Amino acid sequence: MSAPHGINPNIPHSAxxxxxxxGGKDNFEADRRVAEQTMAAVPGIRESARNNRAFLGRAVRRLSRLGIRQFxxxxxxxxxxxxxxxxxQAEAPESRVVYVDNDPIVMTHARALLTSTPEGETAYIEADVREPRTILDHPDVLSTLDFTQPIGLIMIxxxxxxxxxDDPAALVKEFAEALPSxxxxxxxxxxxxxxDKETADHYLSATSKQAMHRTPRTGEQIARYFDGFELxxxxLVAVSEWHDEPLFTEAATWMYAGVGKKP
Incomplete structure (x- = not known):
């Protein structure tokens, strides 16, 4: 894979x-090196990532069946x-989705591959989640989503x-306050x-040497992100346990997952 203009293939990126x-192919040697190093330090992290992807599908499907038509x-x-x-859109072709990422290569692929049904709509904006107003006030967001109707906010x-x-709880709160009941x-x-403590300590030691920043948090800390929502x-459970049969049951669990409703 060659690097598009403006992308440094020598710097790993979380996406x-x-x-x-x-199992994708849109990555560079630097990304693969970090991925393999993390897998060596973190048994089951790849399986947890795949369980996490499955959770996204389960949650979006659940919301669609509850009548949510925009995300x-x-x-x-x-x-x-x-x-x-x-x-x-498999559940409701008229569904409308806005994708947000701050990586130019992600947006390039999104625009090329994330094609909406004729009945629905998708939009893509390059923005930083740490600046909620730049997202919430973006003209493409406002023209695609109706903030008087329920929205599914996806933070996977x-x-x-x-x-x-950077106070992630405050960021979630700012997004949440913009959402209707x-x-x-x-x-x-x-x-x-x-x-177990040995595995956790090994993870912290190994990832402290990597360029990408990741902050693991406790269930109590993560539960605070749902303040103002009804779980x-x-x-809030292990990602593999959020409904249906998990894809990988023997792998170590590295992720919490939950869905909350705004009253």
């Missing part, structure tokens, strides 16, 4: 590492199987890339809660 774990997907990542609009494995000093928050997040069953 491309995740793409590698999902704001933050931290889109490289397009793969089961993208938000594909799942939503994105907050773990935001350090504490009946909207839902779909969220997953890296955690060490399910691991729907089964609540």
């Amino acid at each position: 491309r590492v995740y793409d590698y774990w999902l 704001l997907d933050l931290g889109t990542g490289i397009p793969s199987q089961g993208n938000t609009h594909e799942v939503a 494995a994105i907050l773990m890339h935001i350090p504490d000093e 009946g909207s839902h928050l779909v969220l997953s997040h890296l955690t060490l809660d399910f691991l 729907v069953e089964p609540g």
Whole structure:
């Protein structure tokens, strides 16, 4: 894969590492090196990533069947199987989706591959989730989504890339305050809660040497992101346990997942 203009293939990026774990081909040697190093330090991380992708599909399908027809997907990542609009529009072709990412290569692939049904619509904006107003006030967001009607806010494995000093809870709150009643928050997040101390310490030691920032958080910390929302069953759980049969049951669990409804 050659690097598009403006992309440095020597600097790993979380979206491309995740793409590698999902079996994609839109990644560079630097991404593959970090992905393999992480897999060596973190047994089951690739399987957890795939369970995480399955959670996205399950949650979007659930929301679609509840009548949600529009979605704001933050931290889109490289397009793969089961993208938000594909799942939503399979249930309701008129569904409307806005994808947001701050990686130019992600947006290039999104525009090329994430094609809407004729009845629905997809839009793609390059923006930083740490600047909510630039997203919420973006003309493409406002022309695609109706903020008087319920919206599914998708935050899959994105907050773990935001350090504490950027106050991720405040970011979630700002997005949440813009959503009308009946909207839902779909969220997953890296955690060490399910691991033994030796494995957790090994992960922290190994990833401290990598260029990409990831902050694992406890279930108690992650639950605070749902302030103002009512968690729907089964609540905040291991990502593989959020309804249906998990894809990988023997792998270590590295992610929490949950869905909340705004009253």
